[in-house]
Amino acid sequence: MVKVEATAARNGFSDLINKVRYGSDRVLIERRGKDVAALISIEDLRLLEILEDQIDIEAARKALANPKNKVRVPLEQVKKRLGL
Template sequence: MNSISESVSTREFRADLAAVMGRATFGHERIAVTRNGKVAGVVIGLDDLELLEQLEDAADLAAYRSAKASDDGQRVSLDDLRGEA
Protein backbone atom coordinates (compact mmCIF):
# COMPACT_ATOMS: atom_id res chain seq x y z
CA MET A 1 0.00 0.00 0.00
CA ASN A 2 1.22 3.49 -0.76
CA SER A 3 2.00 5.78 2.10
CA ILE A 4 2.12 9.54 2.34
CA SER A 5 4.79 10.67 -0.09
CA GLU A 6 5.35 14.19 1.20
CA SER A 7 4.08 16.85 3.57
CA VAL A 8 3.37 20.47 2.75
CA SER A 9 2.29 23.25 5.07
CA THR A 10 -1.04 24.96 4.55
CA ARG A 11 0.88 27.98 3.28
CA GLU A 12 2.74 25.86 0.70
CA PHE A 13 -0.50 24.11 -0.20
CA ARG A 14 -2.25 27.41 -0.95
CA ALA A 15 0.69 28.64 -2.99
CA ASP A 16 1.08 25.40 -4.98
CA LEU A 17 -2.49 24.12 -5.10
CA ALA A 18 -2.43 23.19 -8.80
CA ALA A 19 0.88 21.34 -8.47
CA VAL A 20 -0.22 19.43 -5.37
CA MET A 21 -3.52 18.46 -7.01
CA GLY A 22 -1.69 17.36 -10.16
CA ARG A 23 0.68 15.18 -8.16
CA ALA A 24 -2.22 13.56 -6.32
CA THR A 25 -4.33 13.12 -9.45
CA PHE A 26 -1.78 12.11 -12.05
CA GLY A 27 1.16 11.01 -9.93
CA HIS A 28 -1.02 8.99 -7.53
CA GLU A 29 0.76 10.59 -4.58
CA ARG A 30 -0.73 11.04 -1.13
CA ILE A 31 0.30 14.42 0.20
CA ALA A 32 -0.17 15.42 3.83
CA VAL A 33 -1.15 19.02 4.54
CA THR A 34 0.16 20.21 7.88
CA ARG A 35 -0.92 23.00 10.18
CA ASN A 36 1.44 24.00 12.98
CA GLY A 37 3.56 20.94 12.22
CA LYS A 38 0.68 18.45 12.59
CA VAL A 39 -1.11 16.65 9.77
CA ALA A 40 -4.46 18.36 9.23
CA GLY A 41 -5.51 16.47 6.11
CA VAL A 42 -4.30 14.46 3.14
CA VAL A 43 -4.75 15.17 -0.54
CA ILE A 44 -5.47 11.98 -2.49
CA GLY A 45 -6.50 11.24 -6.03
CA LEU A 46 -9.91 10.02 -7.13
CA ASP A 47 -8.65 6.43 -7.50
CA ASP A 48 -7.67 6.35 -3.83
CA LEU A 49 -11.00 7.86 -2.79
CA GLU A 50 -12.96 5.29 -4.79
CA LEU A 51 -10.92 2.46 -3.24
CA LEU A 52 -11.51 3.88 0.24
CA GLU A 53 -15.26 4.02 -0.42
CA GLN A 54 -15.26 0.41 -1.65
CA LEU A 55 -13.46 -0.68 1.52
CA GLU A 56 -15.94 1.22 3.68
CA ASP A 57 -18.88 -0.35 1.82
CA ALA A 58 -17.40 -3.83 2.29
CA ALA A 59 -16.92 -3.20 6.03
CA ASP A 60 -20.49 -1.90 6.35
CA LEU A 61 -21.85 -4.96 4.53
CA ALA A 62 -19.86 -7.33 6.77
CA ALA A 63 -21.16 -5.53 9.89
CA TYR A 64 -24.75 -5.72 8.60
CA ARG A 65 -24.46 -9.44 7.84
CA SER A 66 -22.95 -10.10 11.27
CA ALA A 67 -25.72 -8.14 13.01
CA LYS A 68 -28.40 -9.88 10.97
CA ALA A 69 -26.96 -13.31 11.75
CA SER A 70 -26.97 -12.61 15.49
CA ASP A 71 -30.44 -10.98 15.55
CA ASP A 72 -32.62 -12.77 18.11
CA GLY A 73 -35.82 -11.14 16.83
CA GLN A 74 -36.63 -9.31 20.04
CA ARG A 75 -37.54 -5.68 19.70
CA VAL A 76 -37.87 -2.78 22.15
CA SER A 77 -40.44 -0.07 21.59
CA LEU A 78 -39.30 3.52 21.49
CA ASP A 79 -41.39 4.25 24.60
CA ASP A 80 -39.69 1.41 26.47
CA LEU A 81 -36.31 2.61 25.32
CA ARG A 82 -37.07 6.09 26.61
CA GLY A 83 -38.41 4.64 29.86
CA GLU A 84 -41.85 6.18 29.31
CA ALA A 85 -43.87 2.98 29.44
Template sequence: MTTVTAKQLKEASAEVLSRVQYGHERVAVTRHGKEVAAVVSIEDARLLDRLEDVLDVHDALAAIEEAERDGTVSLGELRKKLGR
Protein backbone atom coordinates in the same frame (compact mmCIF):
# COMPACT_ATOMS: atom_id res chain seq x y z
CA MET B 1 3.58 10.01 1.56
CA THR B 2 4.66 13.54 0.86
CA THR B 3 3.77 16.18 3.45
CA VAL B 4 3.01 19.87 2.93
CA THR B 5 1.74 22.56 5.26
CA ALA B 6 -1.65 24.15 4.69
CA LYS B 7 0.17 27.35 3.71
CA GLN B 8 2.30 25.47 1.16
CA LEU B 9 -0.82 23.85 -0.27
CA LYS B 10 -2.49 27.24 -0.61
CA GLU B 11 0.56 28.68 -2.39
CA ALA B 12 1.20 25.69 -4.66
CA SER B 13 -2.15 23.94 -5.05
CA ALA B 14 -1.76 23.42 -8.81
CA GLU B 15 1.61 21.74 -8.30
CA VAL B 16 0.29 19.52 -5.52
CA LEU B 17 -2.72 18.51 -7.61
CA SER B 18 -0.44 17.67 -10.54
CA ARG B 19 1.75 15.51 -8.30
CA VAL B 20 -1.35 13.68 -7.09
CA GLN B 21 -3.01 13.33 -10.49
CA TYR B 22 -0.01 12.57 -12.67
CA GLY B 23 2.63 11.41 -10.20
CA HIS B 24 0.21 9.16 -8.29
CA GLU B 25 1.38 10.68 -5.00
CA ARG B 26 -0.62 11.02 -1.83
CA VAL B 27 0.00 14.27 0.00
CA ALA B 28 -0.61 14.80 3.70
CA VAL B 29 -1.51 18.33 4.76
CA THR B 30 -0.42 19.61 8.15
CA ARG B 31 -1.67 22.46 10.28
CA HIS B 32 0.32 23.49 13.36
CA GLY B 33 2.53 20.44 12.85
CA LYS B 34 -0.31 17.89 12.86
CA GLU B 35 -1.62 15.98 9.85
CA VAL B 36 -5.19 17.13 9.29
CA ALA B 37 -6.04 16.10 5.73
CA ALA B 38 -4.78 14.33 2.65
CA VAL B 39 -4.92 15.04 -1.04
CA VAL B 40 -5.42 11.80 -2.96
CA SER B 41 -6.40 10.87 -6.48
CA ILE B 42 -10.05 10.37 -7.32
CA GLU B 43 -9.26 6.68 -7.86
CA ASP B 44 -7.96 6.40 -4.29
CA ALA B 45 -11.00 8.24 -2.93
CA ARG B 46 -13.37 5.93 -4.82
CA LEU B 47 -11.45 2.89 -3.61
CA LEU B 48 -11.80 4.13 -0.04
CA ASP B 49 -15.56 4.56 -0.56
CA ARG B 50 -15.84 0.99 -1.87
CA LEU B 51 -13.82 -0.32 1.05
CA GLU B 52 -16.12 1.48 3.49
CA ASP B 53 -19.12 -0.10 1.72
CA VAL B 54 -17.59 -3.58 2.11
CA LEU B 55 -16.95 -2.95 5.80
CA ASP B 56 -20.54 -1.72 6.25
CA VAL B 57 -21.88 -4.93 4.67
CA HIS B 58 -19.58 -6.99 6.90
CA ASP B 59 -20.87 -5.18 10.00
CA ALA B 60 -24.49 -5.60 8.91
CA LEU B 61 -24.04 -9.33 8.34
CA ALA B 62 -22.42 -9.67 11.76
CA ALA B 63 -25.37 -7.83 13.35
CA ILE B 64 -27.84 -10.12 11.58
CA GLU B 65 -25.96 -13.20 12.78
CA GLU B 66 -25.94 -11.85 16.34
CA ALA B 67 -29.69 -11.15 16.21
CA GLU B 68 -30.39 -14.65 14.90
CA ARG B 69 -28.17 -16.20 17.57
CA ASP B 70 -29.16 -14.07 20.57
CA GLY B 71 -32.66 -13.00 19.62
CA THR B 72 -34.14 -9.55 19.44
CA VAL B 73 -36.16 -7.21 21.66
CA SER B 74 -39.25 -5.34 20.52
CA LEU B 75 -39.36 -1.57 20.78
CA GLY B 76 -42.01 -1.86 23.50
CA GLU B 77 -39.81 -4.19 25.55
CA LEU B 78 -36.85 -1.87 25.14
CA ARG B 79 -38.91 1.10 26.32
CA LYS B 80 -40.00 -0.84 29.41
CA LYS B 81 -36.39 -1.77 30.19
CA LEU B 82 -35.35 1.86 29.83
CA GLY B 83 -38.30 3.08 31.89
CA ARG B 84 -39.86 5.15 29.15
Protein backbone atom coordinates in the same frame (compact mmCIF):
# COMPACT_ATOMS: atom_id res chain seq x y z
CA MET C 1 4.05 10.57 0.50
CA VAL C 2 4.61 14.29 0.19
CA LYS C 3 4.22 16.42 3.35
CA VAL C 4 3.32 20.09 2.99
CA GLU C 5 2.54 22.87 5.46
CA ALA C 6 -0.99 24.25 5.07
CA THR C 7 0.21 27.68 3.91
CA ALA C 8 2.44 26.13 1.24
CA ALA C 9 -0.43 23.85 0.21
CA ARG C 10 -2.70 26.83 -0.25
CA ASN C 11 -0.09 28.69 -2.29
CA GLY C 12 0.76 25.66 -4.44
CA PHE C 13 -2.63 23.97 -4.58
CA SER C 14 -2.67 23.56 -8.34
CA ASP C 15 0.76 21.91 -8.31
CA LEU C 16 -0.30 19.55 -5.53
CA ILE C 17 -3.40 18.52 -7.45
CA ASN C 18 -1.23 17.73 -10.45
CA LYS C 19 1.13 15.65 -8.28
CA VAL C 20 -1.81 13.66 -7.00
CA ARG C 21 -3.54 13.33 -10.35
CA TYR C 22 -0.62 12.64 -12.65
CA GLY C 23 2.15 11.53 -10.33
CA SER C 24 0.12 9.13 -8.19
CA ASP C 25 1.47 10.89 -5.09
CA ARG C 26 -0.46 11.36 -1.90
CA VAL C 27 -0.11 14.69 -0.14
CA LEU C 28 -0.30 15.07 3.62
CA ILE C 29 -1.12 18.60 4.77
CA GLU C 30 0.16 19.78 8.13
CA ARG C 31 -0.75 22.74 10.28
CA ARG C 32 1.59 23.66 13.12
CA GLY C 33 3.34 20.30 12.77
CA LYS C 34 0.16 18.21 12.99
CA ASP C 35 -1.42 16.25 10.15
CA VAL C 36 -4.78 17.84 9.32
CA ALA C 37 -5.75 16.71 5.81
CA ALA C 38 -4.69 14.69 2.80
CA LEU C 39 -5.01 14.94 -0.96
CA ILE C 40 -5.48 11.61 -2.69
CA SER C 41 -6.30 10.58 -6.23
CA ILE C 42 -9.86 9.87 -7.29
CA GLU C 43 -8.84 6.23 -7.75
CA ASP C 44 -7.67 6.05 -4.13
CA LEU C 45 -10.90 7.69 -2.98
CA ARG C 46 -13.01 5.17 -4.89
CA LEU C 47 -10.98 2.30 -3.43
CA LEU C 48 -11.42 3.74 0.06
CA GLU C 49 -15.19 3.98 -0.48
CA ILE C 50 -15.32 0.34 -1.66
CA LEU C 51 -13.39 -0.75 1.44
CA GLU C 52 -15.71 1.25 3.71
CA ASP C 53 -18.74 -0.33 2.01
CA GLN C 54 -17.27 -3.81 2.55
CA ILE C 55 -16.73 -3.06 6.24
CA ASP C 56 -20.33 -1.81 6.54
CA ILE C 57 -21.68 -4.90 4.76
CA GLU C 58 -19.75 -7.21 7.07
CA ALA C 59 -20.99 -5.33 10.14
CA ALA C 60 -24.58 -5.56 8.87
CA ARG C 61 -24.23 -9.30 8.25
CA LYS C 62 -22.90 -9.83 11.77
CA ALA C 63 -25.73 -7.76 13.22
CA LEU C 64 -28.35 -9.73 11.27
CA ALA C 65 -26.81 -13.03 12.37
CA ASN C 66 -26.90 -12.04 16.04
CA PRO C 67 -29.98 -13.60 17.72
CA LYS C 68 -30.31 -10.53 19.96
CA ASN C 69 -31.10 -8.44 16.86
CA LYS C 70 -34.23 -10.33 15.79
CA VAL C 71 -36.60 -7.52 16.75
CA ARG C 72 -37.62 -5.63 13.62
CA VAL C 73 -38.55 -1.96 13.70
CA PRO C 74 -40.84 -0.61 10.94
CA LEU C 75 -39.25 1.96 8.62
CA GLU C 76 -41.84 4.61 9.51
CA GLN C 77 -40.96 4.24 13.19
CA VAL C 78 -37.26 4.63 12.42
CA LYS C 79 -37.95 7.74 10.32
CA LYS C 80 -40.04 9.24 13.09
CA ARG C 81 -37.36 8.51 15.66
CA LEU C 82 -34.73 10.17 13.45
CA GLY C 83 -36.96 13.12 12.58
CA LEU C 84 -37.06 12.31 8.88
